[in-house]
Amino acid sequence: MNPQLKPRWHLTPREAIREQERLRARLVLEDQFKEIRLVAGADLAFDPDTETAFAGVIVYRFPALEEIERRSARLKLQFPYVPGLLSFREGPALTAVFARLRNAPDLILIDGHGRAHPRLFGIACHMGVLFDKPTIGCGKSLLVGEHDMPATRAGSTAPLWYQGERVGEVLRTRDGVKPIYVTVGHRVALATAVELIKRCCDGYRIPKPTREADHYVGVLRREHQRKAGRKTTD
DNA sequence: GCGACAG
DNA sequence: ATCTTGTCGC
Structure with missing residues (x-):
């Protein structure tokens, strides 16, 4: 967590927009890191x-993609889902899980967009700036x-444009399958981001870190619902 | 006013 | 995000 910044989550939509514009000034759109040895994938599931949200994060050794740690956190969501303000809904939960990690990742993969956002500051940018x-x-x-x-082949890309800016890359991660959107969050140049994502893919549409995190939180949620349903049924 | 709209 | 089984195709 960036010691200079304290997360501000409980805001009105109007205040949240101002917060995004304020934090946007801290974005670094170029490579600013040494060596990537640990990559973390995070995701949420909710009831x-x-x-209630179930947040999960899994840390992998890079480039081997061997899992070394996984953590979870459960908390109530306070903010509604509003396109363009996703980070204010999921941010608290993501902040909570990352705080539980023993291994500090060198790169974080987030479900959602970074620069490809109405105000050029999606959840990937927000989390990147907060975690620095x-x-x-x-x-x-x-x-x-x-x-x-x-193009249809895995590895093919097409630039994503918004307001005259190249905000991301549409990446075909598997032959003939719907592509994914790779966007810069923080401290990584777009071209580098695409290369790193490719190296995190292992034959499926979704990169391993986020795919496994998605599966992880899905299991956590269903496990919790199974218990809840049991209390009121028998 | 109408349509679009991450997760 | 979540609701949801089978099914078509490689």
Whole structure:
């Protein structure tokens, strides 16, 4: 966590927008790191009934992609889902899980966008600035921007444009499968981000760190719901 | 006013 | 994000 910044989560939508514009000034869109030895993937799952979120983060040795640690955290979501303000909904939970890690990752992969955002400051940028770490956004669908479809073959890319700026890269991670959106979060140049993401892919559409984190929190959520349902059923 | 809209 | 089984294809 960047000691200079204290997270400000409980804001009104209007204040949240101002916060994004304030933090945006701290973004570093170029490579600013030494060696990447540990990569972390994080994700959330949530139970609509209780508004409870299950956050999970898994740390891998890079480039081997061998898991060395995984942690989780559970808490109520306070902010509604508003396109463009995702970090204010998921940020508290992500901050909580990362605080539990023993191994400090050198690179963080976040589900969602970075620069490809209405105000050029998506959740990947937000978390990157707060943690003061190289961060990359891995989106499964588009929020803003325009692009051509990359060629059918795995490894093909197409630039993602928004407001005259190249904010990301559409990456085909598997032959003939729907591509993913790679966007800069913090301290990593776009071209570098694409290369790093490619090296985190192991044959599936979603890069291993985020894919495994997604599966992890899904299991946690269902496990918790199973217990809750049991109490009121028998 | 209409349509779009990460997770 | 979540609700959800089988099924078509490599």
